Amino acid sequence: MATGLGKVFKPKLMETLKGYTREQFTADALSGVIVGIVALPLAIAFGIASGVTPEKGLITAVIAGFIISLAGGSRVQIGGPTGAFIVIVYGIVQQFGTSGLIVATIMAGVMLVAMGLLRFGAIIRFIPYPVVVGFTSGIALTIFATQINDLLGLGIENVPADFIDKWALYGHHIMQFNPWAFGIGAATVAIIFGMPRLSKKVPGSLVAIVLMTLIVWLLRDKLGVTGIETIGDRFELGHMSISAEAPRIDFAMIRTLLPAAFTIAMLGAIESLLSATVADGATGDKHDSNTELIAQGVANVVTPFFGGIPATGAIARTMTNINNGGRTPVAGVVHAVVLLLIMLFLGGLTRHIPMACLAGVLVVVAYNMSEWRGFRSLVRGEKAGAAVLLATFLLTVIFDLTIAIEIGLLLAAVLFLKRISDVSTVSRFRHEVAGAEYVEGSVDTDKLEVPDGVEVYEIEGPFFFGVAGKFDEVMKVIGDKPRVRIIRMRKVPFVDSTGAHNLENLIHRSLREGIVILLSGVNASVRETLQAYGIEELVGADNVLSNIDAAVARAREITQK
Numbered sequence: 094m095a096t097g098l099g100k101v102f103k104p105k106l107m108e109t110l111k112g113y114t115r116e117q118f119t120a121d122a123l124s125g126v127i128v129g130i131v132a133l134p135l136a137i138a139f140g141i142a143s144g145v146t147p148e149k150g151l152i153t154a155v156i157a158g159f160i161i162s163l164a165g166g167s168r169v170q171i172g173g174p175t176g177a178f179i180v181i182v183y184g185i186v187q188q189f190g191t192s193g194l195i196v197a198t199i200m201a202g203v204m205l206v207a208m209g210l211l212r213f214g215a216i217i218r219f220i221p222y223p224v225v226v227g228f229t230s231g232i233a234l235t236i237f238a239t240q241i242n243d244l245l246g247l248g249i250e251n252v253p254a255d256f257i258d259k260w261a262l263y264g265h266h267i268m269q270f271n272p273w274a275f276g277i278g279a280a281t282v283a284i285i286f287g288m289p290r291l292s293k294k295v296p297g298s299l300v301a302i303v304l305m306t307l308i309v310w311l312l313r314d315k316l317g318v319t320g321i322e323t324i325g326d327r328f329e330l331g332h333m334s335i336s337a338e339a340p341r342i343d344f345a346m347i348r349t350l351l352p353a354a355f356t357i358a359m360l361g362a363i364e365s366l367l368s369a370t371v372a373d374g375a376t377g378d379k380h381d382s383n384t385e386l387i388a389q390g391v392a393n394v395v396t397p398f399f400g401g402i403p404a405t406g407a408i409a410r411t412m413t414n415i416n417n418g419g420r421t422p423v424a425g426v427v428h429a430v431v432l433l434l435i436m437l438f439l440g441g442l443t444r445h446i447p448m449a450c451l452a453g454v455l456v457v458v459a460y461n462m463s464e465w466r467g468f469r470s471l472v473r474g475e476k477a478g479a480a481v482l483l484a485t486f487l488l489t490v491i492f493d494l495t496i497a498i499e500i501g502l503l504l505a506a507v508l509f510l511k512r513i514s515d516v517s518t519v520s521r522f523r524h525e526v527a528g529a530e531y532v533e534g535s536v537d538t539d540k541l542e543v544p545d546g547v548e549v550y551e552i553e554g555p556f557f558f559g560v561a562g563k564f565d566e567v568m569k570v571i572g573d574k575p576r577v578r579i580i581r582m583r584k585v586p587f588v589d590s591t592g593a594h595n596l597e598n599l600i601h602r603s604l605r606e607g608i609v610i611l612l613s614g615v616n617a618s619v620r621e622t623l624q625a626y627g628i629e630e631l632v633g634a635d636n637v638l639s640n641i642d643a644a645v646a647r648a649r650e651i652t653q654k
Contacts, residue, residue: 101210101383104164109421117421124419125427128171131296131413132158132428133435135458137324137443138451139174140402142239144186145194146328147443148436149400150174152335155433157392157404162425164391166384167369169376171410171425172392176458177360178403180235181494185353187254193350195340195397200347200354202397205361205390214382217362221505223471223482225363226464228497231489233462236455243452244278246271246320256490273312273321274449277305281453296413298454305450324451325444334437337398356495357393357403365389365406375415409461477508517554519566526551526581528642541641547648549641551581558591577648578603581641583614593626600631609651612637613644 132154140150154173161172185194208217238259242249247266253259281301288297312318369380385406392404414424471482485501526549528541543549580596588596600610610632615623620637623629629637638644 101212102164102387103166103381103384104388104422105166105168105381105384106163106422109168109423113421113423118423120418121421121424122427124414124417125424126431127294127296127417128410128414128419128424129428129431129435130299132171132173132407132410132432134298134302134446134451134454135407135410136174136432137446138454138458139176139179141324141328141448141451142176142179142236142455143174143182143402145182145191145402147324148440149402151432151436151440152399153396153401153404155335155429155436156399156401157396158432159426159429160392160395161365161388161404161406162422162429164384164388165406165422165425166381166386166388167372167406167411168378168380168421169372169411169414169419169424170365170369170380170385170406170422171414171428172365172389172404172406173410174402175364175405175407176236176455176462177229177232177364177405178357179239180232180489181353181356181360182402183239184254184493185350189346189350191400192341192343193346194402196342196346197350197354197357198393198397198401198403199340200350201357201361201403202390202393202395204354204358205386205393207390208358208362209383209386209388209390212383213362214366214386217366217382217386220363220502221478221481221509222467223478224485224498224501224505225367226467226471227482227485227501228489228494229462230464230468231486231497232494233459233464234490236459236462240452240455240459243322243448244275244456246274246322246449248322271320273318274447277309277321277447277449278453278456281305281450282456285454285457294417298457301453302446302450305447305453306445309447309450310445322448323444324446324448327448328444335399335433338400340397352495352499356498358390359498360494361389361393361403361405362386364408368406368408368411371408372411372415375412376420477512481505481508513555513557517552517556520551520553522549522551523547526641526645541645543645544649544652546576546652547579547645548575548577549579549581549645551584553584555587555589556582556585556592556596557587557589574606575608576652577609577611579611579613579641579644579648581613581644582616582619583640585616585619588619588622590626593622593628596623597626597628597631600628604631609648610636611644611647613641614639 136150136154137147138150140147140153143150158171158173161170165172182194185197208214235256238256239252241247241263242252247263247269248271249262249266253262284301284304285297288295288300309321309323313321365385366382369382369385373379389405396404414428468482472479481501481504484504485497488497488500522543525540525542603610612632615637620629636647638647
């Protein structure tokens with residue numbers, strides 16, 4: 094078991110520590126400090142937006158970030174809470190409370206570990222692009238909707254999770270609009286978008302939070318301005334610390350939360366591997382997807398015991414790490430330590446951060462997540478992809494993410510199968526057929542005469558359940574009964590159980606009618622399948638030929654008897 098695990102689980106930290114230099118440690122440490130500072134406001138904002146307290150976002154960034162860097166399959170991945178989880182986490186907290194969130198997160202972590210151990214890392218990357226863009230854009234719009242209350246200073250205490258109900262409530266309270274709150278939120282957005290023009294090294298979100306917090310403190314304490322809500326007004330923040338607590342496991346809740354846990358696991362897998370792939374493109378390295386999934390899973394199993402929320406790889410923080418010189422997991426470990434120190438010794442200062450400022454930060458996060466360029470190009474593209482995109486997007490926004498992912502993947506699978514079935518064909522030839530290619534001694538490979546009493550059926554493309562019925566359609570147009578039927582399979586990459594069953598039925602019908610079946614051009618993998626289903630034995634090994642030339646020669650021999 095240990096040997097098997099060693100083949101799947103290979104943390105990059107072990108690899109990078111070989112030949113590790115003081116110069117690289119200096120670069121990693123500096124990058125880790127910068128990323129830790131960048132992660133601070135985001136962790137707080139994601140925690141609050143998810144329906145939990147600010148320190149839970151920080152705890153997640155510390156513990157999950159440490160584990161993901163320590164055990165992950167990427168050299169530069171930075172883990173922690175992300176915007177992708179806001180929608181699903183908020184819904185779970187609203188319906189089941191924090192205890193339900195803990196159970197769902199642990200279950201998701203176990204699923205992620207299982208995915209890694211079963212080597213599903215490569216499979217996750219084949220999730221269709223329209224599905225990914227659809228739910229990512231839907232999440233972005235939903236995140237934006239959740240921030241309207243704080244951005245406009247409406248003062249609504251209990252905002253519903255439902256998208257439509259949320260906007261109806263906003264419209265009902267629009268007269269409570271607070272210009273001070275909106276000004277702070279708008280200024281935050283402007284600073285974050287404008288900061289890269291001044292300096293790409295200094296994070297705009299940090300500058301915005303420090304500046305807006307200072308301004309709000311002056312407005313409230315020195316000028317007597319009221320109505321500007323801060324974190325301390327909404328949450329009772331004592332001394333921040335990290336302590337473990339065993340969650341209460343309710344098996345009835347486990348059954349109820351299984352779909353939500355699956356959604357968390359899928360989101361975590363997709364976002365972490367997407368982030369690692371983007372990082373590979375920037376660094377020229379290659380991450381280990383299965384190790385990354387295992388590390389993500391362990392992080393999501395452990396973090397809830399300390400009160401944390403779901404975590405995954407974060408693209409923005411990972412790119413910040415790369416841009417500042419981080420090249421090994423040490424940078425991610427330093428980032429977690431920096432956040433821990435800030436939390437323990439400066440955590441009390443977070444009470445002064447205005448809620449409208451955090452709303453502005455999340456509005457920018459939503460914009461960056463929106464994938465609006467990809468969304469626009471997909472809508473303008475082919476209809477099938479646009480249909481999957483819009484269905485996933487609307488289901489994410491109007492219903493919930495769990496339904497969106499399930500139906501989006503189902504739609505994508507159905508459309509994929511339809512495309513495969515459309516390109517797979519079954520053709521019938523009676524007088525001549527294209528000859529085999531590269532056959533020694535063949536005079537004319539373009540045309541091959543088919544003897545009287547012989548028919549050739551050529552299958553092109555995968556012979557699976559989606560196209561198996563096409564054989565029956567072609568058979569219906571048969572005139573005189575032949576003596577030999579050649580099934581040409583040179584362009585069949587695989588046969589599934591339905592295709593094999595359909596072929597078996599055809600052979601049985603033909604044999605009952607006294608018609609000999611020959612199989613031509615069967616590749617090795619397809620032949621193994623036919624042998625497993627007893628089809629080769631049914632037609633006879635002598636009637637399985639390597640190419641059409643040999644099959645026609647064999648047919649001519651049979652008809653001349």
